[in-house]
Amino acid sequence: MQTISLDTVIPQQDKKITSIYNTEARQIVHLQLSATQEIPTHKSPKQVFIIVKSGKVVFTVSDQEITLSPNEVLVMEPDEYHSLKALEDTSILVIKS
Template identity: 35%
Template sequence: MELIETPNALGEKNKHVQKALSFGKTKVVNIQLQAGEKIAEHDSAADVIIIVRSGKVSFDVEGQTVEVSPENILHMDPKEKHSLTAIEPSDLLVLQITS
């Protein structure tokens, strides 16, 4: 068992990115963004799962826009180009799973 700390850093500064865990073919990254902060378009060689723990984030994936919140989960296939903008102060987990 391993308990991983992902403290709330939004009050201290703007964008916060922390590699939380890596095991097997999976990487887990914690991203915390203030409202309006963006991450430019990019892609990943892995399957990507986005879990928003708090807030709301707008993702533009291959030209389609979706809002991700604690009520849903986003899955993206490898190489899907995407960018994101925090609609509200947001805390999300990014799981990158390589096949």
């Protein structure tokens, strides 16, 4: 068994990516963004689950925008192009499988 604490604070204008679990079949990443930070368009060969822990973020997926808030989940299929922009200081879990 393993436990991992995700309670950290990010300095203003810093992006923090922490790998929590990584195997060939599955990846779990904790991503923290400061307000207004963006991640440009990219895709993943795996199905992606986005779980917002805190803050607010806008995802653009296949030219559609969706705003996510805490406790909301976004599911993307493999090879879907997407980008994101933090509207507030944001903490999300990214699960690829």
